[in-house]
Amino acid sequence: MKKTKATIILFLLFYYGFANIINIHPESISNNIQKYIDKASYGDTIVIHPGIYTSVSLVLQKSLHLIGINKPILDGDFKNELLRINADNVTIEGFIFRNSGKSGMNEIAGIRCIDANKIIIINNEIINCHFGIHISNSSTLTIQNNIIKGTPFEEQNTGNGIHLWKCNYANIFTNNISGHRDGIYFEFVTNSTIQDNISTFNIRYGLHFMFSHSNLYLCNEFIQNGAGVAVMYSKNVRMEENTFIKNWGASSYGILLKDISDSWIYNNKFLYNTIGIHFEGTSRIEVVRNEFQNNGWAIKVLASCMDNRFEHNNFISNSFDVATNGSLSLNTFSHNYWDKYEGYDLNHDGLGDVPFYPVNLYSMIVEQNPNTIILLRSTLIGFLDKAEKAIPSLTPENLKDSSPFLKLNSL
Amino acid sequence: MIQIDSLTKRFGKLKALDNISLFMNEGQLLSLIGPNGSGKTTLIKSILGLIKPEKGNILVDNKNINTTDSYRNLIGYMPQMGKFPENIKVGQLFTLWNKIRNKQEGPLDNDLFESFDIRSMENKPLRTLSGGMRQKVSASLAFLFNPKILILDEPTSGLDPISSEILKEKINQSHQEGKLIIITSHILSDIEEVTTHVAYMQDGSLLYYGPFEELKTQSGEKNLSKSIAFLMKKNNYSVRH
Amino acid sequence: MKELILFTIKDIIKNKVIIAYTLFLLVTTLVLFSLEDNSGKAILGILNTILIVTPIITLIFTTIQYYNSYEFIELILSQPISRISVIISEYVAINIALIMAVAAGMGIPLLIFSPEKEALWLLMISVFLTLSCSAIALLISVYIRDKAKGIGTSLLIWFYFNFIYDGIILLILFTFSEYPLEKPTLALIALNPIDLARVTVMLQLDISALMGYTGALYKDFFGSMTGIFFSMGCFALWIIIPLWITIVHFGKKDL
Numbered sequence: 087m088k089k090t091k092a093t094i095i096l097f098l099l100f101y102y103g104f105a106n107i108i109n110i111h112p113e114s115i116s117n118n119i120q121k122y123i124d125k126a127s128y129g130d131t132i133v134i135h136p137g138i139y140t141s142v143s144l145v146l147q148k149s150l151h152l153i154g155i156n157k158p159i160l161d162g163d164f165k166n167e168l169l170r171i172n173a174d175n176v177t178i179e180g181f182i183f184r185n186s187g188k189s190g191m192n193e194i195a196g197i198r199c200i201d202a203n204k205i206i207i208i209n210n211e212i213i214n215c216h217f218g219i220h221i222s223n224s225s226t227l228t229i230q231n232n233i234i235k236g237t238p239f240e241e242q243n244t245g246n247g248i249h250l251w252k253c254n255y256a257n258i259f260t261n262n263i264s265g266h267r268d269g270i271y272f273e274f275v276t277n278s279t280i281q282d283n284i285s286t287f288n289i290r291y292g293l294h295f296m297f298s299h300s301n302l303y304l305c306n307e308f309i310q311n312g313a314g315v316a317v318m319y320s321k322n323v324r325m326e327e328n329t330f331i332k333n334w335g336a337s338s339y340g341i342l343l344k345d346i347s348d349s350w351i352y353n354n355k356f357l358y359n360t361i362g363i364h365f366e367g368t369s370r371i372e373v374v375r376n377e378f379q380n381n382g383w384a385i386k387v388l389a390s391c392m393d394n395r396f397e398h399n400n401f402i403s404n405s406f407d408v409a410t411n412g413s414l415s416l417n418t419f420s421h422n423y424w425d426k427y428e429g430y431d432l433n434h435d436g437l438g439d440v441p442f443y444p445v446n447l448y449s450m451i452v453e454q455n456p457n458t459i460i461l462l463r464s465t466l467i468g469f470l471d472k473a474e475k476a477i478p479s480l481t482p483e484n485l486k487d488s489s490p491f492l493k494l495n496s497l
Numbered sequence: 498m499i500q501i502d503s504l505t506k507r508f509g510k511l512k513a514l515d516n517i518s519l520f521m522n523e524g525q526l527l528s529l530i531g532p533n534g535s536g537k538t539t540l541i542k543s544i545l546g547l548i549k550p551e552k553g554n555i556l557v558d559n560k561n562i563n564t565t566d567s568y569r570n571l572i573g574y575m576p577q578m579g580k581f582p583e584n585i586k587v588g589q590l591f592t593l594w595n596k597i598r599n600k601q602e603g604p605l606d607n608d609l610f611e612s613f614d615i616r617s618m619e620n621k622p623l624r625t626l627s628g629g630m631r632q633k634v635s636a637s638l639a640f641l642f643n644p645k646i647l648i649l650d651e652p653t654s655g656l657d658p659i660s661s662e663i664l665k666e667k668i669n670q671s672h673q674e675g676k677l678i679i680i681t682s683h684i685l686s687d688i689e690e691v692t693t694h695v696a697y698m699q700d701g702s703l704l705y706y707g708p709f710e711e712l713k714t715q716s717g718e719k720n721l722s723k724s725i726a727f728l729m730k731k732n733n734y735s736v737r738h
Numbered sequence: 739m740k741e742l743i744l745f746t747i748k749d750i751i752k753n754k755v756i757i758a759y760t761l762f763l764l765v766t767t768l769v770l771f772s773l774e775d776n777s778g779k780a781i782l783g784i785l786n787t788i789l790i791v792t793p794i795i796t797l798i799f800t801t802i803q804y805y806n807s808y809e810f811i812e813l814i815l816s817q818p819i820s821r822i823s824v825i826i827s828e829y830v831a832i833n834i835a836l837i838m839a840v841a842a843g844m845g846i847p848l849l850i851f852s853p854e855k856e857a858l859w860l861l862m863i864s865v866f867l868t869l870s871c872s873a874i875a876l877l878i879s880v881y882i883r884d885k886a887k888g889i890g891t892s893l894l895i896w897f898y899f900n901f902i903y904d905g906i907i908l909l910i911l912f913t914f915s916e917y918p919l920e921k922p923t924l925a926l927i928a929l930n931p932i933d934l935a936r937v938t939v940m941l942q943l944d945i946s947a948l949m950g951y952t953g954a955l956y957k958d959f960f961g962s963m964t965g966i967f968f969s970m971g972c973f974a975l976w977i978i979i980p981l982w983i984t985i986v987h988f989g990k991k992d993l
Contacts, residue, residue: 334944403775456950456952460923569816
């Protein structure tokens with residue numbers, strides 16, 4: 087670890103050529119970091135040695151590199167914003183930020199960036215802060231390897247883990263976020279990559295974005311968040327190989343998609359969610375090679391959705407595979423594996439010869455009249471579903487998989 | 498001993514017992530006779546408290562049977578073709594009876610228990626018993642507690658001739674001991690020898706009740722069946738089949 | 739009375755139906771636990787078994803047991819013993835046998851494979867359904883003299899509680915869909931012992947999340963002290979009322 091840090095420092099030295107290195111120790115005559123920051127000049131590196139620095143409330147208004155050795159602790163004593171960056175070319179590495187103030191009015195954060203470009207925030211721990219990292223109106227950001235852990239109160243009084251507003255070209259990699267309101271929150275964020283993060287035990291959403299186009303979400307895990315993941319009013323979103331697990335509650339989702347278009351949902355896993363994916367007002371989304379297992383509803387597609395394609399997915403052990411509220415479906419299903427399929431394959435092409443109708447009668451009934459959920463798992467309902475499967479009459483005629491896979495799709 | 502006052506019972510429209518009054522005393526051996534559906538069984542069940550009459554009273558040992566269950570300590574009842582729980586062993590049945598009637602004083606009457614050799618079948622489940630064996634069990638149970646009143650419904654049906662003789666001998670002996678014995682039987686000759694009184698019922702009414710000797714004189718016949726035929730003729734009974 | 743209960747149990751416990759019922763429950767429970775990869779699914783399967791099988795076995799078995807022991811009941815009643823103790827003995831013995839079957843067939847595997855709160859709820863409702871359905875079956879038996887009619891009525895009751903009644907609920911919910919129906923629904927559920935058992939357990943299981951907002955409302959209610967008293971009270975009434983009517987009628991009927 088030390089070696090890496092030394093390398094980085096050497097690299098930075100090389101890169102910035104003439105920059106100075108300033109060392110701060112907790113036992114320094116004055117351990118007031120802000121004084122050093124104010125004295126430092128453009129491109130300097132400030133190395134902070136291990137120890138606890140209290141009543142921290144720093145403001146960075148020039149390009150500086152703050153490097154912590156062995157995780158020095160910057161403590162805000164529950165009063166302050168810990169670090170504000172209002173400059174370009176800033177690196178923050180290797181600190182523990184803890185105990186920011188809390189406020190329902192101001193967005194107090196562990197690290198807050200405003201109008202700042204080319205910012206690198208790496209290898210930090212941000213513990214017990216109102217917002218973890220709060221960035222607005224910035225570009226070219228790297229947020230990597232941080233552990234962001236909040237202490238959740240009620241929804242109104244808890245901030246988000248990583249909060250980006252009006253940003254682009256952000257790379258958010260391998261962070262671990264928990265105990266906040268939303269794990270990762272984006273509003274007006276574009277051309278960004280979110281990869282290998284773990285967002286868990288947040289009280290609202292693991293991931294929440296709005297008006298955020300052309301972003302890539304790869305290999306993230308969203309586990310046991312209060313309401314799962316909610317994404318809205320965006321297009322060109324690509325979500326691949328993410329895992330959505332145990333988002334289980336009266337109104338929890340693996341993903342809630344609202345007004346999303348032209349997007350790709352590939353190779354994700356949805357396990358033990360109340361609703362795997364909820365589609366509302368979506369169009370032209372490709373849902374391919376995903377695994378839906380042990381969910382209450384694997385997918386809910388409202389009648390406001392069109393031209394979405396569901397292919398090569400595996401549906402296993404879900405209480406309901408597909409639910410919808412309309413009698414007409416403008417979406418296509420094909421080559422999915424459905425564990426409830428009871429058809430046959432006479433020509434041995436691996437595809438069932440009779441279509442599978444994934445919507446069952448009772449889920450239609452419940453969509454129309456939510457009170458009828460009280461009859462869930464009653465004998466009558468089981469009987470009605472069986473009867474409807476045998477002679478479909480009320481479920482949407484064209485919501486069907488005409489070429490269902492008989493064996494699991496390899497994912 | 499048993500006093501019945503204007504007992505009436507209807508099942509729907511059918512009058513099963515129509516204003517029946519009779520008094521039976523110790524030392525009587527009463528043959529209760531009548532065609533099927535004449536009300537014999539209803540009368541017996543009324544005495545046992547199994548059927549609740551609409552009108553009238555039954556007093557056993559001067560106690561109204563509506564007020565007590567304990568009067569049945571005085572009665573030994575042998576039903577027509579007893580049906581027992583299938584998986585119970587004969588011995589367990591006797592144990593239960595002993596426990597239910599454990600407040601009874603006096604020694605047990607094991608005569609039939611021994612003559613019928615019930616002990617040898619003590620470990621047999623009741624479902625494996627033949628009709629005759631069940632009758633033996635029923636009879637032994639009825640006599641076991643030395644009751645003052647014996648009510649025997651078709652006691653000899655299903656019994657082999659030897660057992661039948663044993664039972665008749667036992668009935669005779671109990672009669673000698675001064676018990677009140679009420680017997681219904683289809684096979685009239687079976688009970689002829691021991692009968693002292695005859696009660697003849699038809700369509701819910703008691704048409705004749707009196708000493709057998711008296712009936713014989715009245716009818717001028719010598720045996721029971723002919724005397725009964727006389728009674729039937731007198732009451733315009735025609736056999737409808 | 740104690741002797742009579744023990745005596746009747748000795749008879750019933752060797753009954754083929756009881757043995758078959760025990761084995762059926764045992765096999766079903768074991769198969770569900772071995773086929774389903776998570777115990778939650780198995781629990782739901784067992785719940786369905788309880789809701790369908792326990793009532794019908796209890797109803798039919800109790801009815802047949804009563805009619806088959808009719809002559810013996812007569813014989814017992816010719817002894818110095820009161821009617822009330824005879825019918826109560828019959829009820830108690832039948833239930834001890836059936837509950838032992840449930841405990842052995844389902845309880846033991848449940849406690850081995852899933853020693854959780856859910857398992858206890860399942861056992862509790864199966865005991866409740868047994869107690870209630872056997873009381874209903876005895877009620878039918880003491881009122882209807884004819885064996886075939888009595889068994890037919892028991893079947894009908896089962897069919898009614900499992901199918902017709904829920905159909906009526908569905909109809910009501912759709913007819914009055916614009917009114918707030920949470921409380922009436924609760925009352926409707928309480929008027930069917932099988933629905934009552936189903937909802938009570940479901941709200942304790944993970945699957946209650948599927949019941950969404952409506953389910954959350956009921957969960958709040960059933961989780962509260964009032965709710966617990968309500969469901970326990972309804973359970974108790976579903977046992978006491980039919981049993982009471984049975985005892986009163988058996989006390990004065992002709993045998």
